[in-house]
Amino acid sequence: MIDDNKQEATPDISAFLASAIHDMKNSISILIKFLSSSITELEPEAQRHAAPMLYEAQRVNDNLIQMLAIYKVGNQFYPFDLTENSVDEFVQGIVEQNKNLLEYLGVELETDFDEGLTWYFDRELVSGVISHALSNASRYTKGKLKLSAKEEEGELVIRVEDNGSGFPASVIEAGDAVRKGVNFSSGGTGLGLYFSSMVAKLHKNRGKTGAMFLENGGTYGGGCFILHLP
């Protein structure tokens, strides 16, 4: 009797969460669109002040997309869509998406990729990972970012590098732990790291699995986010 009541009282919240996230994502998308077009009209000085609003809205949006994807992959519902993509177009697309925010923040973005290279990956997911890494780096950089995508030893290696003071040791540790599948929970960075690592691991090819790394150093001596896709 009591058990029955208990079951009544605790419905499966995950399905509600998924649809609520979906709904919130739509609202945030509209908010971002509105913010972007409003900020464009401002003077450059005012743009710099307003930019954090856009940045925070973008962060909420990223988090929602990540949660929805994690939920769906967990339930084996995610339509993992491995297609051939032009690396050139992929990089341009990311730049296009983040151009406004970076401009308002006064951050300079350099790109470097193998021309004519195509690679198999899920465009939506990888673009989610890289956009997130880029917006994260834009917060800690001292004005310079570099996005590169190159073939290295049979894998596509995408790097997001900044000239900030690098990741703190705890974040690098968390990155290692998530990659090894040991434990994930380290406050604010947990979700993004887990998502990036999950996306990397979904990409498999002929016995090889994708991976995500966090390092310090790289081109500008700052933080360096690296995604390997086989």
Next chain:
Amino acid sequence: MYAASDANALFAGKYFLIIDDFQGMRSMMREMLKTFGVKNIDTVTNGNEAIACLEKNKYDVVLCDFNLGVGKNGQQILEEAKHRDLIGLSTAWIIVTAEKTADMVFGAAEHMPDDYILKPVNEATMSSRLEKVINKKALLVDIEKALRAKKYALAVALCDEVLASSSSNTTELQRIKTSTLMTMGQYDQAKQMFEQILSKRDIPWAKTGLGKVAFYKNDIERARQLFREVINQNPAYLEAHDWLAKCHELSGELEEAQRVLVRSTELSPHSVLRQKSLGELAHKRGDTDTAEKAFRKTIKLGEFSVHKSPVAYLGLAKICSTRNNPAEALQILKNVHKEFENPETALHAKVIEGMVYRESGDHQSAAKISKEVAELVRADDNVSNAKVMLEAAQLLLATGNKEAAENLAKNVVKNNHENDQLLAQVNELYSQAGFQDKGQELVNKSRQEVIETNNRGVILAKEGKLDEAIKLLSDAHTLLPNNKRIQINLANMAVLSMRQNGRSDHLMQLARECLECVAKLDQQEEWCAKMHAALDAIPE
């Protein structure tokens, strides 16, 4: 800017169709396209309007919202347009959606859109995707023409040409080439190509293709293993689920097949075809609860779909009848006559109506329907579906209409004289009605008649009397339009005659008709590939 005017030139002469139920979205897209330099834009608000436009005009690009409120959704419009040949390979279909789902991405493998654009739509993304897709499609114009003319060998050659000359759009060309090879029955060539693709990278569609080759070559064990591998790596890849279920069903593992289908209907809750398959399979297993649910869903989902099918209605009517609910069964059968105009479906519905009356104990009505069925069968003894004919024969026997039953059974046997499974079913039918000897005699005699005709034709051909042989088998073919052996021999003779006396439009058409019919009757028939090649090799 040079780049912009370049793109403008690309867009200027193209025809666009926008399908969206929101006025705001339609005008936003129209304005966006105008800034890209597009001049010809039609906009519609729903599926029916879209289909009407597609019937009248040829479009280069269709931008279609997925969720269109009541009526067809974006995927269903695409399916109908492809199914009815309103659009070909060179029309770009782009689905605009808030979210990608497994249903959308892997829902209908043969009816995939060319791209998805996620809302909110951004100008830069839209213009670069459109540019890419238009350039891609320009390469496919000649291939589409060849495929429409059923010149498969030419289509394959064109694919090779484009693959060799351009590095963009490799995947789509590989898919067109392999699927054409499969249509031609050139399984070894298709296999070689899939293996070549897979040697570089694990790609779900290529591995699924390899599985299909194994399936058609009757290596079900290998096929099953390949489909499983695809699903393990890619749990939401629906086409592999569909094929895995087929493998299980073919091996008699019905419970396992149903488990796979249940999973795939969870992944694609809007798929009419998967609900239908689930209903049929569960019905076959005697799991009427699942079957009933699946059939009801099939009917609901299929309301606006080109895949709307009588199977679900008829199956549900049978289930209602066994559940002592003849009233609903009869109501559903009435709807079948309203919803479907096909004479075969009408006959099948009538047969089931008779059974419903019988099961409910209304023997008078059953006898009346049985008479009507006998009339229908006599008027048109070319009903191609052996299953329907057997059910009709069963009703006729059960209601004492022996002569009509016998004619029908003979017809089934003669049209399928090499299909042991069906012959056994005819025997079984007669045994159940208590006429075992009669059944055996009927099967043997009818079978013998066809074999003799066939042999006479072959002997005539061997004696060099090809015209006479073709005449003999053509006549037999008219009487028995679904007999595979007769069609194979007839097409072979037509080819032989053309090799000796040159191409003839009449024989070409005859051979092609036989080929298409055999391919429809038996997808695993290896002869089809040889016939395709033989017909392609006859000089113009």
